[in-house]
Each structure stands twice: as structure tokens, then as C-alpha cells.
Amino acid sequence: MLTDVFLQEVQERGKYDTIHEADRAARVVLALLGAHLVGGERTELAARLPETYALLLLNPLPAAEPLSPERFVRATAAWIDGATNETAKWDIGAVLSAVADAAGPDLVRRILMQLPLGYDMLFGRPTSL
Template sequence: MGMNWDAFLAVVQERGEYPTMEEAERSSRVVLALLGAHLVGEVRNELAARLPETLALVLLNPLQAHEPLVPERFVRATAAWIEGATEQTAAWDVSVVLSVVVADIAGDDLLNQILLQLPAGYDLLFGRPQPA
């Protein structure tokens, strides 16, 4: 198993500069629920296995996306699920949760497999720009 719940949220809170743990949790849940809708099979299971159990369940029981969302729409969808969010704050939430945590937890090999399942441009949201 990967990081425990408290450690995970502590990292998100610190990197995201959230005033409360609740905000860190809300961002984590929404972003991972949307991400989970985009991933299938072993890649999703492998990422879930490295997340705290609560978030693993979020990833494995995702919000349904009718089609893969391009990065801009992923950010917009995040804003829609977070009360009081704007696209600017949602872009921050997405980049914090993805870049830091998922990238840190997943490691390069799994992250590359994740990116293969996503529309172009997510490498930037994960904070790992791919060479052109």
C-alpha cells in the first residue's frame, strides 16, 4: 500500500497551500473521481493500489465521463464539482493533486501508462511535460 490518508492529505494541503484539511480532501476526491473515469484496467487498479484506501475507492468508483475530457474540460468539470470554485482555482486544484501526489505516488513508469490513456496535454497537468 502507498501513503496513508493523513499523510496524503498533509502533502496536498502543504503543496496546495490550503487553509484546511477539508479543502485538501475535497480537491483530492473530486480530481481523483474525474481521473478515475478516464482510466481503465490494470493502470487504474495499479494506481488505486498505491493510494490511501479512501481515495482508491473514489478512483475505482468514478464520476462517469461520457467521453474523455481534454485538459481544459477536465479543469472545468473540477470547478463544477467544487463549490465556489473558478476555473483558476480549479486549475490549481487539479495541478496540485495530479502533479504532486499522483506523480509522486505513481512513479514514472505508471505515470507514463496513465498518460497513454488520457487525451493529449495532461502531461502539463501532471507537471511532467513530455518532450515533443
């Protein structure tokens, strides 16, 4: 996927005024997500993203423990200047829904199996139990 196409998707979904805002959200969310994914799923997802974002996904420091969706939101808010938990949810939704479309349903399902319950909502892919 081309960087411009990915960022336009994030910008449209997040209703950001500029590509810079979409890029900032994508960098933070993907770096945090990369710390929680391992193995083939992380590599496969990276292959479906533009190189800049793939590297962020592949090269984070591993998380000491999995973050619940609520803690993921708080961590995102902490990394974006002026963000609140509500704006961080918006940023996460814009980025992860674009990521989910790039990944496809099978890969998203396998990614969600690695993450704590509740991440399906962050990806914009609610699942029924």
C-alpha cells in the same frame, strides 16, 4: 500510503489552509480522473493511494468520452463550490502532482498514454514531443 501523508502532500502543494480543503480537492479530482482511466493502470494507481481515495478512483461512472484537459478543468470547477477555472487548475495540480509522486514515473507515463494530449501539464510532468 497513509491518508494523513497523502493529504499533507496535497495541502502543502495546494497551500490550503485546512486538511478539509485538500480532501475536497482530492475527492473531486480523483473521482473525475477515475472516470477516464481503465484497466491495470487504474487498479495499480489505486493500490498506491490511501483506501478512501482508491475507492473514488475505482468506482466512478465511466466517462462517455474522454475530456480534454480544458474540459477536465471546467468539470473540476463545476464540482467545487466557488471554484473558477484558475482555482480548479490549482486544485488539480496539487492533487495530481501528489498522485504522480505516489505512482512513480513509469505508471504516470502509462496513465498519460490513456488520456488526451495535455494531461502531462495537469500532472506537473510536462513531456517534450
